[in-house]
Amino acid sequence: MRFSFTEEQEAFRRQVREFLAEDRVRKAADAVRHLPPRAEPGLLDIYRWLGEKRWLAVNWPHEYGGLGGTIVEKSILTEELIRARVPDLVHIVSVDIVGLVLLLVGTERQKRTYLPALAAGEQSASVLYSEPGVGSDLAALRTRAEPDGDGWRLYGRKIYSLKSQFADFALCAARTTDSDVRFHGITLFLVPMRTPGVLTQPIWNMSDEQFCDVTLDGIRLTRDHVLGEVDGGWQVINEVLPVERTGLEFQAKARRLLDEVLARAARDGRLDDPAYQQRLVELDAAATAAHLMAWQVISDLRDGRLDGVTTAMSKLFATELFKRISEYALETGGLDATLSGWDSADTAGGRREAAHREGPGITLSAGTSEIMRYLVASTGLRLLT
Amino acid sequence: MNLTLSERQHAVGTRFDELFGAELRPELRRMGSRDLGAGAAAPLDEAEVAARQAVWQTLCDLGGLRRAPTDPRPGLSGAPGDPGGGAGDDPRSGPGSGPGRDPRGGPGGAPGGPDRESGGPRPAAAEDGLRLAEQILVAERIGAALYQSPWADTALAIEIAAAAGRDDLAARMAAGEPVAVAARRYAADEPDRPGALDPAGGLRATRQFVAFAPDAHWFLVAGTAGGDTRLVLVPGDHAGVSWRRHDDIGRGDFYEVTFDDVPPGALVELGAGAEAAELWAAALVNARIRHAAQLVGAAQAALDETVAYTRERRQFGQPVGNFQAPAFRMADLATRLHAARLLVSLAAWQADEGHDARLTGYQALATAADLARAAGTEAVQLHGAVGMTEENDAQLFYRRAAVDALLWGRPTELRRRAAALLAQAYRD
Numbered sequence: 087m088r089f090s091f092t093e094e095q096e097a098f099r100r101q102v103r104e105f106l107a108e109d110r111v112r113k114a115a116d117a118v119r120h121l122p123p124r125a126e127p128g129l130l131d132i133y134r135w136l137g138e139k140r141w142l143a144v145n146w147p148h149e150y151g152g153l154g155g156t157i158v159e160k161s162i163l164t165e166e167l168i169r170a171r172v173p174d175l176v177h178i179v180s181v182d183i184v185g186l187v188l189l190l191v192g193t194e195r196q197k198r199t200y201l202p203a204l205a206a207g208e209q210s211a212s213v214l215y216s217e218p219g220v221g222s223d224l225a226a227l228r229t230r231a232e233p234d235g236d237g238w239r240l241y242g243r244k245i246y247s248l249k250s251q252f253a254d255f256a257l258c259a260a261r262t263t264d265s266d267v268r269f270h271g272i273t274l275f276l277v278p279m280r281t282p283g284v285l286t287q288p289i290w291n292m293s294d295e296q297f298c299d300v301t302l303d304g305i306r307l308t309r310d311h312v313l314g315e316v317d318g319g320w321q322v323i324n325e326v327l328p329v330e331r332t333g334l335e336f337q338a339k340a341r342r343l344l345d346e347v348l349a350r351a352a353r354d355g356r357l358d359d360p361a362y363q364q365r366l367v368e369l370d371a372a373a374t375a376a377h378l379m380a381w382q383v384i385s386d387l388r389d390g391r392l393d394g395v396t397t398a399m400s401k402l403f404a405t406e407l408f409k410r411i412s413e414y415a416l417e418t419g420g421l422d423a424t425l426s427g428w429d430s431a432d433t434a435g436g437r438r439e440a441a442h443r444e445g446p447g448i449t450l451s452a453g454t455s456e457i458m459r460y461l462v463a464s465t466g467l468r469l470l471t
Numbered sequence: 472m473n474l475t476l477s478e479r480q481h482a483v484g485t486r487f488d489e490l491f492g493a494e495l496r497p498e499l500r501r502m503g504s505r506d507l508g509a510g511a512a513a514p515l516d517e518a519e520v521a522a523r524q525a526v527w528q529t530l531c532d533l534g535g536l537r538r539a540p541t542d543p544r545p546g547l548s549g550a551p552g553d554p555g556g557g558a559g560d561d562p563r564s565g566p567g568s569g570p571g572r573d574p575r576g577g578p579g580g581a582p583g584g585p586d587r588e589s590g591g592p593r594p595a596a597a598e599d600g601l602r603l604a605e606q607i608l609v610a611e612r613i614g615a616a617l618y619q620s621p622w623a624d625t626a627l628a629i630e631i632a633a634a635a636g637r638d639d640l641a642a643r644m645a646a647g648e649p650v651a652v653a654a655r656r657y658a659a660d661e662p663d664r665p666g667a668l669d670p671a672g673g674l675r676a677t678r679q680f681v682a683f684a685p686d687a688h689w690f691l692v693a694g695t696a697g698g699d700t701r702l703v704l705v706p707g708d709h710a711g712v713s714w715r716r717h718d719d720i721g722r723g724d725f726y727e728v729t730f731d732d733v734p735p736g737a738l739v740e741l742g743a744g745a746e747a748a749e750l751w752a753a754a755l756v757n758a759r760i761r762h763a764a765q766l767v768g769a770a771q772a773a774l775d776e777t778v779a780y781t782r783e784r785r786q787f788g789q790p791v792g793n794f795q796a797p798a799f800r801m802a803d804l805a806t807r808l809h810a811a812r813l814l815v816s817l818a819a820w821q822a823d824e825g826h827d828a829r830l831t832g833y834q835a836l837a838t839a840a841d842l843a844r845a846a847g848t849e850a851v852q853l854h855g856a857v858g859m860t861e862e863n864d865a866q867l868f869y870r871r872a873a874v875d876a877l878l879w880g881r882p883t884e885l886r887r888r889a890a891a892l893l894a895q896a897y898r899d
Contacts (some may be wrong), residue, residue, distance in 0.1 A: 087473060087474055087475070087476060087480065087604060087816055087820060088472060088477075088479060088820070089472060089474070089816075089817050089820045089821070090472070090824075091472060108499065127703055170518075218551060229745045281577070300728065348897050349897050351894075351897075352893070352897035353898075357890055357893060357894040357897065358890070358891075358894055360887065363886065363887065363890035363894075364883060364886050364887075364890075366893070367833075367834065367837070367886040367888065367889045367890050367893060368837070368838075368886065370834070370893060371814060371834035371835075371837065371838050371889075372810065372838075373811035374814060374817070374834065375811070375813055375814045375832065375838070376810070376816060378813035378814065379809060379810060379813060379815075381472045382474035382475075382813060383697045384472070384514045385472050385473050385474050389475075396809065399805070399806040399810075401807050402806055403806050403809075403810055425706075456799075457639070458802075459798075459799045459802040459803065460799075460802075461797075462802035462805055462806060463795075463798040463799060463801060463802040464798075466805055467778045467792075467798070467801055467802065467805060468778075468782065468794055468804070469778065469781065469782065469792040469793065469797075469798040469801060469802075470792070470795065470798045471793070
């Protein structure tokens with residue numbers, strides 16, 4: 087075991103950090119923080135600048151706009167973006183989720199069509215999985231791709247999707263074939279989002295990121311839009327889902343929030359107060375552990391191993407921890423911590439308030455905590471079989 | 472980062488698998504157990520003494536106490552009270568850390584040499600000494616077997632003897648001369664504050680919760696006299712030493728030991744004054760990391776037993792483990808175990824690399840102690856009434872965790888100490 091990064095990795099982290107400290111980047115990140123209520127960041131200039139350096143998709147091969155790096159560099163970049171308070175969700179959904187599926191199962195032509203624009207920060211993508219009545223039990227989805235000549239027409243409704251309002255295209259799971267085996271007959275499509283036949287509306291929720299309600303009303307798709315095998319989408323989804331569950335960005339967010347809470351508690355004396363210090367130390371230990379759990383998954387992935395159990399543990403632990411920290415941020419901060427960034431008395435950017443609104447979503451997205459426990463219990467402990 | 476076991480670590484773990492494996496485990500778990508209320512008079516069964524001696528000698532012969540040459544004071548890179556460590560300009564990028572502070576083990580970057588992401592250079596053989604990163608694998612196996620022995624105390628004594636320049640004694644201890652650490656005047660004391668020693672004439676002191684007094688070749692007595700810390704070795708067979716067995720909830724082998732006027736000529740001084748205080752503090756850092764690993768091992772074994780049982784035990788026409796209520800609780804324990812194990816590994820790595828391991832060490836032990844108790848409690852609950860019966864191990868895990876969670880410091884005290892380090896780091 088080795089708990090340090092290589093010199094090259096440290097150098098990369100330093101370079102990223104220097105870039106993120108540049109004036110133009112700070113200004114752009116600050117501007118996001120001062121957005122009016124219900125406005126949220128989409129594609130940022132920062133992404134484009136990262137794209138110019140080939141860092142936005144640093145782990146992709148050169149020909150698609152990356153640097154041929156590994157998931158380690160990618161993870162370093164994600165940690166640094168979060169640390170520097172640069173919104174990362176559009177980047178994660180576009181590059182780490184949709185881009186990854188393209189890399190794994192896309193045809194050469196698809197890769198050349200879609201990846202360079204994502205890597206350059208010029209286009210973004212989103213994911214269309216959940217539907218009304220269909221959440222954790224994704225195989226029950228009802229969106230249909232009906233045969234139409236040499237292609238299909240897509241009918242259905244997708245909800246609770248993030249960042250679809252900005253997306254140029256989306257990864258959409260739809261049923262192509264009715265089957266007794268419900269995991270068979272699902273196909274993954276790349277759906278152009280800026281076309282008639284795709285209607286995106288907001289569903290306002292308590293977090294800063296709105297949900298999208300996307301109606302697919304007969305948009306025509308061809309074989310070129312299919313990712314992987316027709317009817318074979320379920321396997322791909324299952325292959326990629328664990329990669330969303332490294333826990334890396336969640337632990338980074340947990341650490342960033344806790345750092346703020348600890349710095350404040352060190353200033354105002356609560357870290358010296360036995361009534362508060364016990365829990366603060368416990369949370370700090372857990373945040374360190376969450377960091378290690380995520381990097382254990384990352385180092386596995388780098389070596390070509392994917393362990394569905396330790397990924398589930400990492401995701402579960404980091405997201406539940408984030409919620410506990412956000413709760414304790416309010417407890418230590420008092421009512422001051424409940425002020426939003428739009429209150430004139432607020433002095434801390436409303437970050438604790440925003441974090442507390444964000445928390446519940448992260449134990450739901452990319453597999454709920456209950457699904458994670460199910461995976462640990464079934465695959466890991468061979469219970470529930 | 473490479474958070475899988477190195478070849479070397481793997482080899483060390485494997486080397487001890489047989490000794491602590493399934494075959495001997497039932498015997499090891501009960502070794503040294505006494506009846507409730509048996510008290511000081513409980514005689515040791517002769518056959519058991521022989522078996523115990525044989526296991527101990529095997530553990531030593533396998534190199535379970537042989538140390539790899541390291542910094543004589545591995546746990547503590549700064550002076551006491553100094554947050555220590557770091558040359559790193561921004562320790563957030565530090566090893567396994569994330570955030571910005573030094574007590575988590577100083578600067579990042581592998582010290583020296585090009586990075587190899589693949590673990591150690593070659594597998595370990597029995598004649599190689601163990602670094603802390605390998606000692607914790609032995610400790611985990613000891614914990615899983617609930618094997619009570621002088622291993623932890625002897626490992627601590629070896630570090631102190633070596634740091635005090637007594638490599639001869641350290642070597643003898645590693646070869647199998649068991650040591651019992653005698654630090655607490657009263658059972659309620661914390662090990663960080665050793666009890667008083669009467670400085671006049673010979674050694675006069677009483678110590679409680681001393682493990683394996685009858686087996687001890689040496690007692691390592693830690694104490695304070697007039698504000699000065701002293702570390703003294705007392706021969707186990709000296710006429711001035713007597714003991715009585717405690718009757719504690721773990722029903723293991725803890726004793727109250729009385730040192731009655733052991734003359735200075737019979738003692739081996741290992742340190743006095745500020746130097747001894749530092750030695751003691753540093754040794755506690757490593758002892759706590761090893762103990763945390765032992766608790767992780769115990770928690771893992773308690774969970775394993777519980778999982779195995781709930782897969783067999785049928786109620787309502789199916790295995791109890793098929794219901795989500797118990798299964799999810801076991802999943803949570805498994806997740807906490809994974810977290811605690813990594814935390815312990817980080818602490819050991821920091822100590823091995825010469826970084827300040829205090830903060831992670833406190834946190835690792837507090838985390839592991841809470842976890843071991845939770846695993847014991849859940850083991851009994853999920854076994855049902857059978858888990859309370861004498862012949863079932865579930866209650867054994869529960870009772871042993873009660874003692875073991877406190878043995879190297881109450882988790883609350885550990886967190887208090889960690890808070891001081893954190894506060895210092897975040898104020899800097």
